[in-house]
Amino acid sequence: MGTVMEIRMLGPLEVLAGGRGVAFGGVRQQQIMAMLLAHSDRWVGVSRLVDCLWPDDPPATADRQVRNCAASLRRTLVEAGLAPADLAVGSGGYLLRTVGCEVDRQRFESLVAAARRDRDAGDLPAAAAGFRAADRLWRGPALAGLAEGALAAEALRLEEWRLQAVEDRVAVELDLGLHRVLVPELLSLADAHPGRDRLQCALMVALCRAGSAAGALHAFDRVRSRLSVELGVPPGSALQRARRAILAGVPFGLDDLLPSALAAYAR
Template structure:
């Protein structure tokens, strides 16, 4: 069985979609998949279905919904032992590879392991495989109430993978190729320093230093106007490095993303336009 939460909630058996019942059963399944292999307290399921004022029959309705969901999943081929009631709650066990969120984490881990070993091009491939598991916003249509923070956490993981992959692409000299994607991402996520920095680097590395500086100016104007804030020190340092073509003025890490144990540092020279 294949469960998917990186987009609308779906379950399928050998490619055939499985009916998941009504909205309440779907929300229960979403919570169980987000905590796959761990006991989900019944109180959390109640909060998921009735965040403000649960009815007096909430506990019995949870039992009924969970039982109906269990019947649907068993009919689809899930082993009976996979969804069970435990003291205090419910637990759903899924096999390795049956949940897209787990596959996403595995591909991202392979990518970062390849990067730490110096295999940058291989890392890009794994990052892309992780990104391609996404079909839209996480648990789309269900990500409200107590599920909203879970969906936001998944989205943050997705964006971190995109940032990691783009930084590796830039380290491989693929500046011009990255510009269109970064143009859209920088516009959509003005508060993400790594994306803004990568956008400036991609433009500068493509021989478009003036555009890189203009992107910084637009961001600064937007932050001042909407939030009364200035761009981060990281971005200001990067602007100065681009403005003066002075590698000594780059951030001390020589890169633009957070350091990880064993991760190779991007060298300041990577910011220079190709052929300079």
């Protein structure tokens, strides 16, 4: 049996065997590894790998270069302890089996799913802890340094999952009364993601519950300006409802602001 490998995608690509990093033979090996991971346990054709390595103008020798690079990658992984059968080679491409590996993406998905089950069962402290544990797996932007061309979509998909999990965790922690603790984090998140209504609404809820209705109105004005300048759109209906509630002095929470489909989209 081969060595259990740790594979990390939630940040720069890393592969560890026995706790030691596996040295790739260049960026192209990393790109191929990332593509195989993005489609783990499925065949990835040589033509798809060519598109990943040369999105615009592949050389005439692209197929041969991909096969040579993949063969070198396979030798590297097998020498590090991967079972040879776990990186299968076929006439048209390659298949990476991760069933015997510890993949941070899979661990993240498992923790988030468990946290959502805890939330739905009413165990909010366990849900918050689960979401926090999932977020700690992230070491930076997904596939940092490789998120170009064909890998950009995978990196964006992983980042979207992360943000959805963060939004779910924030909602749980607001229900736990942690609004004061959340304000600094939400200020940063809202600034980084002006187009995400859940985060903007969560910030306004947290500020109001912390006794700063003026701060919540300022947050609304700030995001309204950014949406106008950067995206050419007005604030969404949820943000408008939050502003009206503040001006009317009516207490509100996330469930009062967001359409049911949006509030529950990650369930």
